[in-house]
Amino acid sequence: MPKAINRRIFLNTLFFATITPSIFAKKPHSKASSRAAAQHRLDKLDVIDNDFSSVDGWILPTKILTKGAV
Amino acid sequence: MLFDFNMQTTIDKVYDICIVGTGPAGITLARKLAQSGKRIILLEAGGLDYSEQSQNFYECESVGNDAWPKFTRLRYFGGTSNHWSGRCRPFDSSDFDSQKINGLPGWPIRYSALEPYLREAMEILDLNAEQGFQAINDDFLNSHFNPDAFSQSPPTRFKAKYQSEIEAAENIDSFYHATAIDLELDQLKRSVHKLKITNYKEKQATVKADKFILCLGGIETPRFLLNCNKQMTSGVGNATDMVGRCFMEHLNVPMGSFIYRDLDNTADMQFYADDEFVSDKDIGKSNISLGIVSKVKSYGRTKAVKNFFKNIACQMEIEDKVQFISDFKCPGMGNISTLLEQSPNLDSRVSLSHDTDDLGINRAKFDWQISDYDRKTIRETGLAMAKEFSRAGLGVVRLADFMLDESIDIQFGHHAHHMGTTRMSDDPRYGVVDKNSKVHDIDNLYVAGSSVFSTGGACNPTMPIVQLSLRLADHLSG
Numbered sequence: 358m359p360k361a362i363n364r365r366i367f368l369n370t371l372f373f374a375t376i377t378p379s380i381f382a383k384k385p386h387s388k389a390s391s392r393a394a395a396q397h398r399l400d401k402l403d404v405i406d407n408d409f410s411s412v413d414g415w416i417l418p419t420k421i422l423t424k425g426a427v
Numbered sequence: 428m429l430f431d432f433n434m435q436t437t438i439d440k441v442y443d444i445c446i447v448g449t450g451p452a453g454i455t456l457a458r459k460l461a462q463s464g465k466r467i468i469l470l471e472a473g474g475l476d477y478s479e480q481s482q483n484f485y486e487c488e489s490v491g492n493d494a495w496p497k498f499t500r501l502r503y504f505g506g507t508s509n510h511w512s513g514r515c516r517p518f519d520s521s522d523f524d525s526q527k528i529n530g531l532p533g534w535p536i537r538y539s540a541l542e543p544y545l546r547e548a549m550e551i552l553d554l555n556a557e558q559g560f561q562a563i564n565d566d567f568l569n570s571h572f573n574p575d576a577f578s579q580s581p582p583t584r585f586k587a588k589y590q591s592e593i594e595a596a597e598n599i600d601s602f603y604h605a606t607a608i609d610l611e612l613d614q615l616k617r618s619v620h621k622l623k624i625t626n627y628k629e630k631q632a633t634v635k636a637d638k639f640i641l642c643l644g645g646i647e648t649p650r651f652l653l654n655c656n657k658q659m660t661s662g663v664g665n666a667t668d669m670v671g672r673c674f675m676e677h678l679n680v681p682m683g684s685f686i687y688r689d690l691d692n693t694a695d696m697q698f699y700a701d702d703e704f705v706s707d708k709d710i711g712k713s714n715i716s717l718g719i720v721s722k723v724k725s726y727g728r729t730k731a732v733k734n735f736f737k738n739i740a741c742q743m744e745i746e747d748k749v750q751f752i753s754d755f756k757c758p759g760m761g762n763i764s765t766l767l768e769q770s771p772n773l774d775s776r777v778s779l780s781h782d783t784d785d786l787g788i789n790r791a792k793f794d795w796q797i798s799d800y801d802r803k804t805i806r807e808t809g810l811a812m813a814k815e816f817s818r819a820g821l822g823v824v825r826l827a828d829f830m831l832d833e834s835i836d837i838q839f840g841h842h843a844h845h846m847g848t849t850r851m852s853d854d855p856r857y858g859v860v861d862k863n864s865k866v867h868d869i870d871n872l873y874v875a876g877s878s879v880f881s882t883g884g885a886c887n888p889t890m891p892i893v894q895l896s897l898r899l900a901d902h903l904s905g
């Protein structure tokens with residue numbers, strides 16, 4: 358698994374997607390500092406493939422992380 | 428008949444077959460060959476009971492990953508069956524599909540060569556042949572991981588069960604306190620003329636037989652062959668430097684922990700990856716066990732775990748959710764352990780140490796190594812299983828850091844299954860014995876036991892050892 362690449366792509370998708378997922382709509386991410394803080398909190402997240410991610414080792418469907426109940 | 432070699436001066440008879448070692452392999456061969464009327468001598472280095480003096484001969488110099496070679500074997504009548512656990516599972520026919528791994532060919536025989544001996548092996552090991560092999564759990568839905576079916580031996584202790592039969596057998600002379608120390612070859616160095624034995628003191632004798640079978644286990648058999656170096660400097664059967672190479676274990680990896688969504692579920696599970704998964708990924712076979720350690724209730728975490736499932740299922744900002752999950756320090760309800768196939772690799776080996784035992788014989792130098800292929804087996808299998816567990820709605824798996832981060836060394840242990848060190852191959856460049864378990868280039872020397880396994884699958888070795896021993900007995904009594 359090319360971890361670093363996956364992770365970067367995933368984070369880029371979350372932060373720079375042209376259509377912001379509704380989950381991010383609640384809080385504006387305009388300030389660089391808040392983005393850095395959020396990114397730091399996402400450090401424990403790794404993308405495994407199209408369907409799954411790991412958070413601190415817990416293997417979870419990515420849909421659960423981005424949308425909640427599936 | 429059973430004799431203490433300490434009380435004996437010479438062994439004058441000439442036997443049809445000399446069997447060295449009284450574990451499951453040696454005793455199975457002796458009983459089966461005796462039925463065909465052969466005159467058998469059966470030799471055991473240890474006594475009738477455990478002794479420190481005998482066990483100390485199993486001390487090794489360990490330089491690679493440690494698999495506790497002194498403690499995972501027993502050196503007395505009945506061998507390691509005196510403390511094995513009795514889990515039995517046959518090889519699959521796909522274990523014999525001969526593809527190369529790490530440049531080494533697989534088995535030169537097909538499963539059909541072993542299958543005829545399954546029922547008899549099950550009887551020997553007190554397994555219920557009518558019941559067959561059964562799983563303890565149900566399937567994951569739409570998954571590559573099937574419930575693993577196995578059968579549990581009581582476990583059969585070969586000394587307790589078969590000593591009196593051997594004692595009563597007219598055509599078996601069995602000697603204990605008789606350590607095999609050397610082979611004397613004929614002038615052409617094509618066959619074994621005599622086997623030299625000793626007790627723990629000065630007493631020595633030679634044994635003459637038409638054929639000799641070594642059943643000393645996966646570490647001691649190569650050690651013995653390498654130490655037979657007076658006439659052949661690199662050891663007997665070692666013209667291609669294969670004796671002792673390709674030591675394989677089954678990998679026991681503490682992959683992580685799990686939580687069932689249903690907190691009242693206390694069922695253990697065992698899964699076996701199917702052939703499609705194994706060949707698509709090009710990895711080894713796997714058995715994965717999910718074992719309950721503690722009920723969530725019993726460590727007062729019911730609320731926290733319920734909360735966890737509730738929160739991960741609800742809408743929340745992703746950073747908060749990630750933070751919440753990272754803060755969830757639950758040890759899990761149970762642990763994930765494995766019995767994974769290790770691939771044969773030349774660097775994993777038993778050779779000779781400079782240290783010597785009480786008889787002045789070089790001890791085994793034990794260097795257990797895993798390969799990148801094995802690392803791939805471990806990581807790919809664990810990740811796939813964790814995903815299937817989640818997909819099936821059973822709960823969540825937390826994988827250990829080394830499972831996801833390739834820069835961290837994998838933790839793994841062993842299963843006391845010592846395989847591959849005199850592996851079977853038609854081509855002497857890749858193995859020590861041929862498809863009839865005969866040592867290449869030596870006309871009357873055979874090996875029985877898991878040291879002949881070309882690959883180890885993900886099944887426990889003792890039942891296949893017994894099947895292969897029955898097959899060898901058939902071959903030699905023909």
Ligand SMILES: Cc1cc2nc3c(=O)[nH]c(=O)nc-3n(C[C@H](O)[C@H](O)[C@H](O)COP(=O)(O)OP(=O)(O)OC[C@H]3O[C@@H](n4cnc5c(N)ncnc54)[C@H](O)[C@@H]3O)c2cc1C
Pocket residue numbers: 447448449450451452453470471472473498499500501502503504505506507508510511512513514515605606607608642643644645647651842843844875876877887888889890892
């Ligand atoms: C704790 C434990 C649990 C296990 N559980 C399982 C299980 O659940 N399922 C399974 O399939 N397997 C299990 N095994 C493995 C199983 O015990 C072995 O596969 C089996 O005993 C191997 O049989 P063997 O006859 O080849 O060798 P051994 O049983 O090791 O016998 C070798 C014999 O050779 C003798 N010997 C050694 N050197 C000499 C010499 N120079 N001269 C004369 N005699 C000598 C020894 O004293 C011994 O009697 C377990 C092992 C351990 C340690």
